[in-house]
Amino acid sequence: MTETHIPVLLQEMLHTLAPQDGCTYIDATFGGGGYTDAILNTANCKVIAIDRDPDAQKRALPFENKYKDRFQFISGTFSDLDNLLPKDSLCDGIVFDFGMSSFQLDEADRGFSFRLNGPLDMRMSKDFGLTAADVVNTYSAEELAEIIWFYGDEKKSRIIARAIVEQRKIKPFETTIELAQLVRKFVKRHDGLDPATLTFQALRIFVNNELIEIDTVLKKTLSHLSAGGKVVAVSFHALEDRLIKNWIRSDHSALQHSGYTLKALFSKPICPSDEEVRKNPRSRSAKLRAVQLISTKTIWSGS
Numbered sequence: 619m620t621e622t623h624i625p626v627l628l629q630e631m632l633h634t635l636a637p638q639d640g641c642t643y644i645d646a647t648f649g650g651g652g653y654t655d656a657i658l659n660t661a662n663c664k665v666i667a668i669d670r671d672p673d674a675q676k677r678a679l680p681f682e683n684k685y686k687d688r689f690q691f692i693s694g695t696f697s698d699l700d701n702l703l704p705k706d707s708l709c710d711g712i713v714f715d716f717g718m719s720s721f722q723l724d725e726a727d728r729g730f731s732f733r734l735n736g737p738l739d740m741r742m743s744k745d746f747g748l749t750a751a752d753v754v755n756t757y758s759a760e761e762l763a764e765i766i767w768f769y770g771d772e773k774k775s776r777i778i779a780r781a782i783v784e785q786r787k788i789k790p791f792e793t794t795i796e797l798a799q800l801v802r803k804f805v806k807r808h809d810g811l812d813p814a815t816l817t818f819q820a821l822r823i824f825v826n827n828e829l830i831e832i833d834t835v836l837k838k839t840l841s842h843l844s845a846g847g848k849v850v851a852v853s854f855h856a857l858e859d860r861l862i863k864n865w866i867r868s869d870h871s872a873l874q875h876s877g878y879t880l881k882a883l884f885s886k887p888i889c890p891s892d893e894e895v896r897k898n899p900r901s902r903s904a905k906l907r908a909v910q911l912i913s914t915k916t917i918w919s920g921s
């Protein structure tokens with residue numbers, strides 16, 4: 619079990635958000651609190667942190683003791699942002715660091731890892747939803763192939779799906795290693811990635827409804843931002859990054875009618891340096907994008 623999670627693109631996130639005294643920020647993916655800690659140490663500001671994982675809630679306890687009323691933890695899924703945040707409250711920035719934490723990946727009992735043997739679970743919150751075992755033991759070969767193809771971009775998705783269905787006739791899947799070993803029989807890779815990587819990624823995204831969560835929350839963020847407020851989002855694979863990119867480029871004309879515009883802070887995403895990737899290989903696919911809500915009234919008046 620890992621004792622820590624190394625925050626990815628931390629300095630880049632901080633530099634972009636540029637926390638200010640007296641402001642309030644939302645860390646919608648608290649994890650181990652790496653982003654929250656850095657924000658609270660940079661300015662005399664407040665952070666409202668959200669995470670769906672009950673283990674993250676436990677990790678937030680020392681933050682409550684340390685930062686007192688500058689820190690608040692809310693347990694829940696970020697797609698429920700409108701109900702989680704105090705009504706009509708506006709904040710000065712929202713940060714997202716999508717995907718899973720090293721705490722989740724490296725804890726065998728959570729069932730995310732193809733390297734550690736554990737129950738085939740993969741739920742970020744064990745309170746509800748199907749486990750990965752439920753999915754592989756009950757979905758049809760066609761449904762499994764589609765999940766593994768769409769969320770994992772795994773070219774052997776049909777072969778893997780058919781093998782899963784054959785194997786479960788003998789014995790239903792219970793553990794991560796059972797699934798990983800089956801996939802490794804049918805997928806060979808020459809790029810250093812474990813052959814089970816994409817199948818596990820696909821099941822994790824599906825089980826946690828991750829893309830719908832992201833799509834939903836992005837559409838809600840702007841109504842919680844004050845003028846000048848920023849959204850800083852870090853993604854880890856192309857499906858996540860595409861949702862962020864499309865949201866930034868989408869039609870925000872309704873905003874303009876109410877006197878605001880959305881400005882992308884960079885034309886291209888920020889990626890980790892070679893040094894960061896060397897120190898923390900899990901950062902290798904990260905991309906940071908950011909936007910700022912600008913009042914057009916401010917622009918016109920020249921102030």
Ligand SMILES: C[S@@+](CC[C@H](N)C(=O)[O-])C[C@H]1O[C@@H](n2cnc3c(N)ncnc32)[C@H](O)[C@@H]1O
Nearest residue numbers: 625647649650651652653669670671695696715
């Ligand atoms: C990559 S980690 C964040 C790490 C954090 N930035 C840090 O520095 O420690 C992502 C976190 O987001 C949480 N998460 C993922 N999807 C979520 C959702 N839909 N709602 C709330 N939390 C979510 C996960 O449980 C996980 O703890």
